[in-house]
Amino acid sequence: MNTELFDSTRWLIGAIARGLNVRHGDGIAGVLDRMAEQAIAHADFIEPEPRVLPVLRHLPQAIGETMLLDPDLAAAIAAVEEGLQWRQSSSYSDAILGEGFTANYGWAEIIGPRGFFKGDDFLLGLLMLGPDRHYRDHYHPAPELYWPLTSGSSWSRDSGAFAEMPQGATIWHPSMTMHATKTGPAPMLAVWSWTRDTGTPAKLREA
Numbered sequence: 001m002n003t004e005l006f007d008s009t010r011w012l013i014g015a016i017a018r019g020l021n022v023r024h025g026d027g028i029a030g031v032l033d034r035m036a037e038q039a040i041a042h043a044d045f046i047e048p049e050p051r052v053l054p055v056l057r058h059l060p061q062a063i064g065e066t067m068l069l070d071p072d073l074a075a076a077i078a079a080v081e082e083g084l085q086w087r088q089s090s091s092y093s094d095a096i097l098g099e100g101f102t103a104n105y106g107w108a109e110i111i112g113p114r115g116f117f118k119g120d121d122f123l124l125g126l127l128m129l130g131p132d133r134h135y136r137d138h139y140h141p142a143p144e145l146y147w148p149l150t151s152g153s154s155w156s157r158d159s160g161a162f163a164e165m166p167q168g169a170t171i172w173h174p175s176m177t178m179h180a181t182k183t184g185p186a187p188m189l190a191v192w193s194w195t196r197d198t199g200t201p202a203k204l205r206e207a
Ligand SMILES: [Fe+2]
Pocket: 138, 139, 140, 144, 173, 179, 202
């Protein structure tokens, strides 16, 4: 049992909860309620096999920017960084999402089957997208909250126009809502959560 990693993970979950608790967007209260229901005691701790991805070359810049928004959260992310298992959705490829996408995309679960606590039909994690990427229209049964910790990301719902959201904004996608994300010149680091119905992966809109 890696007590230091357990402590850092609990710190990170607490920092996310504290950060969300002072915000007032759609879906936040539901995410906090579901977070509070998760088993995150010592006995529940799992150490995932750490895994890195090419997109992590942008993580230092993104953590640096997060320092300006929430220094405690930025430090907590840095503290667990080496324990995270970064993954990609298996159906995603450069052929589908654009040349270089898979070198600029990855997510890691904090709570979830690949995270530090397995979660009860609940996922909490981090997403990274490199600069100038378009994570195009997709949908899933799980209701989803995004909390970008960096500036310059743009968001579309129901295939509508993209709107740039400020650093620290939250974006809520009800179940089966079509949504997409674009990045500008800077990489994006975001906290995300799926609050229920987590067994069905995201599906890209048919071209
Ligand atoms: Fe999504």
